[in-house]
Amino acid sequence: DAGVIQSPRHEVTEMGQEVTLRCKLISGHNSLFWYRQTMMRGLELLIYFNNNVPIDDSGMPEDRFSAKMPNASFSTLKIQPSEPRDSAVYFCASSSTGSSGNTIYFGEGSWLTVV
Amino acid sequence: AQSVTQLDSQVPVFEEAPVELRCNYSSSVSVYLFWYVQYPNQGLQLLLKYLSGSTLVKGINGFEAEFNKSQTSFHLRKPSVHISDTAEYFCAVTLSGTYKYIFGTGTRLKVLA
Numbered sequence: 340d341a342g343v344i345q346s347p348r349h350e351v352t353e354m355g356q357e358v359t360l361r362c363k364l365i366s367g368h369n370s371l372f373w374y375r376q377t378m379m380r381g382l383e384l385l386i387y388f389n390n391n392v393p394i395d396d397s398g399m400p401e402d403r404f405s406a407k408m409p410n411a412s413f414s415t416l417k418i419q420p421s422e423p424r425d426s427a428v429y430f431c432a433s434s435s436t437g438s439s440g441n442t443i444y445f446g447e448g449s450w451l452t453v454v
Numbered sequence: 455a456q457s458v459t460q461l462d463s464q465v466p467v468f469e470e471a472p473v474e475l476r477c478n479y480s481s482s483v484s485v486y487l488f489w490y491v492q493y494p495n496q497g498l499q500l501l502l503k504y505l506s507g508s509t510l511v512k513g514i515n516g517f518e519a520e521f522n523k524s525q526t527s528f529h530l531r532k533p534s535v536h537i538s539d540t541a542e543y544f545c546a547v548t549l550s551g552t553y554k555y556i557f558g559t560g561t562r563l564k565v566l567a
Contacts (some may be wrong), residue, residue, distance in 0.1 A: 343497070370553065381558075381559045382544070382557040384554065387553060387554070395554070430497055432498075440486045440505045440548070442500050442503065443555065444499075445490075445497030445498045445499065447495075448496075
């Protein structure tokens with residue numbers, strides 16, 4: 340079975356540009372997580388969707404960040420405008436129910452560098 | 455609020471030696487506990503998890519962990535490591551009935567030849 344698929348794997352962009360990260364969930368999963376990983380802050384949960392509905396977006400840093408789930412299998416994370424401090428690895432992860440005790444499956448990450 | 459502490463940021467160990475990666479958690483209610491591994495330039499993948507039942511949990515690649523409620527610990531062990539075990543290891547906890555995973559800061563295991 341295909342795992343969580345993220346694109347692009349690597350992105351280098353200039354400050355002020357819009358960045359869109361994409362994620363395809365594992366078939367049959369109905370919960371979606373976006374995480375950000377940096378050396379300074381480790382793994383941070385940005386937003387959590389369940390059945391396409393955003394349940395918890397308290398981790399979204401500021402209004403420059405937005406996430407959508409237009410259908411049950413796909414999500415985007417957008418940063419507009421991007422800033423150098425947004426440089427990080429962004430992980431998408433999915434699970435089958437979103438309740439505790441269920442394994443979350445991570446994609447391989449999108450490595451973002453904003454210069 | 456719950457939290458996870460991984461006391462060791464880096465652990466160097468020689469190949470075929472045993473290793474223990476430490477994880478302590480803080481919570482006043484029931485928790486589920488996980489260990490994930492992250493190989494270089496990859497995402498995290500599940501090694502093992504404790505939900506209930508036997509406190510000794512076996513995972514993939516020969517790893518195991520023991521849940522100790524009195525010491526609020528969930529240490530990861532492997533009796534004999536390989537070069538290929540070089541990676542970063544994350545302990546995580548969720549509260550029973552919630553979706554939010556709290557990850558530790560990670561322990562970088564470096565296996566030396």
